[in-house]
Amino acid sequence: MTGHEGGAARHRRPLRADAQRNEDRLLEAAAAAFAREGAGASVKDIARVAGVGVGTLYRRFPSKELLIEAVYRQEVQRLCEVAPHLTTTLPPVDALRTWMEQFIDFMAAKQGMADALAVVLTDDSERLHTRALLADAITHLLTALADQSVARSGVDAQDVLMGLGGISLMAASEEQRELASRLIDLLLHGIVTP
Structure with missing residues (x-):
């Protein structure tokens, strides 16, 4: 899929309320399945968990790659x-x-x-755009800290984002979600004033 096709996927017509609910349930079930099982997660199982038929899933997302891309975009948007x-x-x-x-x-x-995202998101500008959106969200949170005078001076949103990226990689390689929480505590000590 080219970047142009990905752009077209982002600018679809608004859905009817029931179709939007179905899509939201599909994306939620898919995000959980991909986190648990990777890109090999069963489309049939995703549809079943979402409470829709496989045909409904394929009408909205004709390929698993398009489903993965939609999950990725929704999760970025939700986080921001x-x-x-x-x-x-x-x-x-x-x-x-x-x-x-x-x-x-x-x-x-x-x-x-x-693996699937590497195929879907081939445009470097897409990755840079996502990074900028996430950094903006962090900037908002850091500004709230600064407004309460509890942030160390000079804390950069991009640095925080890179730190979180490193934490997620370490925790994933160790398969220890609780390790990520402990490392978040350490990162917070570098951001928040004593």
């Missing part, structure tokens, strides 16, 4: 959209920690889809 919500509902340090934990879960799903 949750940052402002967290800063209005939690203290700034808790908001950042919660977002970091969600980022690790996103990366676990992404690792499960890594």
